[in-house]
Amino acid sequence: MTDIDLKGRLALVSGASRGIGRALALELARAGAHVIATARTQGALEELDDAIKAAGGTTTLVPMDLMSEDGIEQLGQIVTDRWGKLDIMIANAGALGELTPAAQVKAKTWQNVLGVNLVAPARMIRAFEGPLLSSDAGRAVFISSGAASSRRAFWAPYAAAKSGLDALAQSWAAEHVNSPSLRINVVYPGAMRTRMRAKAFPGEDPNSLPEPAALWPLVAELVGPDCARHGEIVRFEG
Template identity: 55%
Template sequence: MSDLPAADVAARPLAGRYALVSGATRGIGQATALALAEAGAHVIAVGRTSGALEELDDAITKAGSTATLVPLDVKDGAGIDRLGGALFERFGRLDIFVGNAGVLGPMTPLAQVEPKEWDDTVAVNLTANWRFIRSLDPLLRLSTAGRAVLVSSGAAHKARAFWGPYAVTKAAVEALARTWANEVANISALKVNLINPGPIRTRMRAKAFPSEDPETLPAPEELAQAILSLCLPSFGETGRLYDFPTRRLVDFRMPD
C-alpha cells in the first residue's frame, strides 16, 4: 500500500493497546474495529445499537481479542465527557481514536434544509468529534504512541449541489484535525491524521447513489486496513490526509 506501513497482523502489532472507534456498529466503523482487534488491540466500540455491538463483540472474540461495548448516541456530549473519565479509571490511557461516526444528512438545497436536520448533521459529524477530542486528548497524550484518525470525505472539497450539510461538516472536520495536529505536533507522541475513504460499499453510499452497483466499490474491510496502518506505532507521520482512492498521503498542514 503506497505511503503506508504494512501491518503484520499475524504479529499482532497492537497487542496491549486500547483503541476507541466511534460509529462501530456497521460499515467502515465495524470493519475498522475488527481490523484493530485482529491486530491485537482491545477495542472500545461506541455505537447506538446494542444488538449490533454484541455482534461485533462476538466477531472480536473470534479474532482472539477483547472489547468494551459502549452503547452511546454521539449527540450525547455529556456521555462522551463521562466516557473519557471512565476510560481513565479503567485503562489509565488510550492509544488509538478513530473518529468515524457520521451521517449523510439531508440531500436538499441549502435553503430548504430544516433547522433540526442541520443541527443533527453538525452534532454527529462535527461536534461529536470535538467532544471526543476534548474528552480523549489527555488519555491519548499518556500513550507512548497515541494515534488519532478522523474520517473525512471528498465532499469536503467538491461543494456538490444538495450536499451542503454533509460537505460543510466534513470540511470543518478537516479544519478540526489540522488544528489539533498543529497543537500537539511538538509536545507529545500523539499523531493526528485524516482519511478520505472515497466511494466505499456502505449504506450511506447506497443512500446517496441508489442506482450505483455496490459490487463495483471497495468493501469497508479494504479501507479498514488503511486505517489500521495509520494507527500503528510505526506510523510516525502527523498532519496528513490519506486519500484512499489514490493510495497517497497528502500534507494538509498550512504554513504560518
C-alpha cells in the first residue's frame, strides 16, 4: 500500500460510485482525506460510504447528475462556503457511448459523451479553481484514456471527448505553469477491470486485467502535497 498521509485534506471525486472512481475515493479516505463523493446512483454511493467508514475514513455523499443544469456550480459554492478550499479534485466520471461508425452516431449520444467526458470537467474547472487555489497544495487529476490518441475505428465520440479533455487539462495547466501551489495532470489508466471496459471489450477475460485500486500508487503521487509534476499525461504501466 502506498504510504501517503492526507489527513486534514479535502478531496472531490466524480464518478465515485464504481470502478476507478470508487477505488480512488476509498484509497483517499484510507490515506486520511475527507472525500466528497459524487455520482448519479444513491445506493452505490451509500455502499461506498459504508466501505469508507469501515476503513476508518469520512465522506460527504453528493448524488448528482453531471449533466444537470447547475449542479456542479452549486457544489462549487457549497465547497467554498463550507470548507473554503479544495485540496484534491479527481475528474473521473466517464461515458463510453456506443461503439459504432461515426456516421451513425446519434445527436443524443454525442451530447452525452461530450457532456460527461469534456463539458463536465470544464465546468468543474470553473467551479473549483478558486477553492483549489485556496489550498496550500491544490491537486487536479483528470482520468482520460489512451483512446484519445489511438482514435480507433468506431470510437469517434469517446476518442473525440477524451482528446478534448487532454487539451482542456493541459491548456488549463499552462495557465498555471508559474503557480506556487496548483498542480494539474492527466492520467491514462489503460485496461482495467471495470464495467466500462467490459462493455467495450465483451470477449475479454476481466480476470486478466488489474483491479482499479492498482492505479492508486500513481494517483497518490499526483495528489500528494509534494508532487512537482504539472501539465503531464501520465500513463499507468501496471
